[in-house]
Amino acid sequence: MSTRVDHEQRRARIAEALLRIADTQGLQAASMRVVAAEAGVSLRQVQYYFHTKDELLIDALARLSAQLQVRMQKWIAAAGSPPTPRSIVTAILSCILPTDDESRRITRTYAAYYTLVLSEPKLAEQHATTYPDMLESFLAKQVRAAQQAGEVAAARDPELTAAGLLAMTNGLGSSVLGGQRSGEAALTVLGHHLDELFGAGGPESPSAAK
Amino acid sequence: MSTRVDHEQRRARIAEALLRIADTQGLQAASMRVVAAEAGVSLRQVQYYFHTKDELLIDALARLSAQLQVRMQKWIAAAGSPPTPRSIVTAILSCILPTDDESRRITRTYAAYYTLVLSEPKLAEQHATTYPDMLESFLAKQVRAAQQAGEVAAARDPELTAAGLLAMTNGLGSSVLGGQRSGEAALTVLGHHLDELFGAGGPESPSAAK
DNA sequence: GCGCAACTGATACAGGCGTATCAACAACAG
DNA sequence: CTGTTGTTGATACGCCTGTATCAGTTGCGC
DSSP: OOOSSOHHHHHHHHHHHHHHHHHHHOGGGOOHHHHHHHHTSOHHHHHHHSSSHHHHHHHHHHHHHHHHHHHHHHHHHTTOSSOOHHHHHHHHHHHHSSOSHHHHHHHHHHHHHHHHHHHOHHHHHHSOTHHHHHHHHHHHHHHHHHHHTTSBOTTSOHHHHHHHHHHHHHHHHHHHHTTSSOHHHHHHHHHHHHHHHBOTTOSSOTTOOO | OOOSSOHHHHHHHHHHHHHHHHHHHOGGGOOHHHHHHHHTSOHHHHHHHSSSHHHHHHHHHHHHHHHHHHHHHHHHHTTOSSOOHHHHHHHHHHHHSSOSHHHHHHHHHHHHHHHHHHHOHHHHHHSOTHHHHHHHHHHHHHHHHHHHTTSBOTTSOHHHHHHHHHHHHHHHHHHHHTTSSOHHHHHHHHHHHHHHHBOTTOSSOTTSOO
């Protein structure tokens, strides 16, 4: 078993070239040949490390998902030295919004995958669909904690509230990508709703960033 | 000026074939030849009535937009014999959610266009982008009216509230299309937030601080 | 040395794409 | 009738797609 080259490294290089193209030009522009050129390798090499295009597509999507998870971990960790439910929720949601270069890249690339996944569900099967659900229930847990701390009205349903917040954030992200709104404007909208959710007189500023 | 055939009728037939394919298989499957077959006409005819594919794409998008507007008008009209701001807002938002066949078709087709518009902004220029903004300010107007009627807390910013509601609805729609949630579940989430917005316990509720 | 396995370059295949071309046909104007 | 205009079928162009093939070359175990 002689491994003269590092397979993982090669695959990563190619997959990230694919993601770069998906970000800047959309997935329909990401042909095998274009990806090879972007990665600076031959078409043959792309074929060698990914036997089929679907394999490449799925692998790249998994890497993108991992990148987003890393980013979210960072933002949650930076939510405050004593992390409150509100700061955690704010961190997660504003982390998803396309407000800086990294989040713009990630959300744009996810958007590029969106319609593809819709029209080819078999591609989505390979990908862990469980992740958005986990995020939603994690948010719900934070809402429940905030209720016990008296920061959120007890009448709120935690699951429905969390689902709504996440959906709103995704919708705001779409509008930012569509050029309808700036990232800051989206943060303002989100902040206003978080103010409304957590008693407006709460201990955290609405537009907490990083 | 002899018009042996009705151009508008032909164009409509072809454009709607395109929309049907975009709905069921995505826009990437909508080639000129496939559209022609779906419409039951020859490739030449598609070329004749739409000189280029972009022209067809844009025309079909305009028709889709018109269909959504008709649907919204109907839903607003059916909002109640004395239409209250709340019933109007509820009608508009739930009209957009993919809960019945027509709305599923429309939202799916819009989703198919989404990434295309993102990667080719020149296509979006041709389309009236002003329409979502109009919708948003219309919602804001309803929120303001509800505030004057005492149904919504005065502390709410109407524009930000409207933007958030619309974004949430769009996000919920995406999750429904993605199979993450049923249309009824999305309606439940939306309803919960509308309950929260319009005081669940009747008008003039000073529950919110400040 | 030999042989085997990993790896790669060049090139070809069949097929789909958007678009263009050209001859033909239908109907009406004069 | 002729001529003009609107409409159509058949077909071809050049390009790009994902994938396959096959002869190479490299490096390591033996």
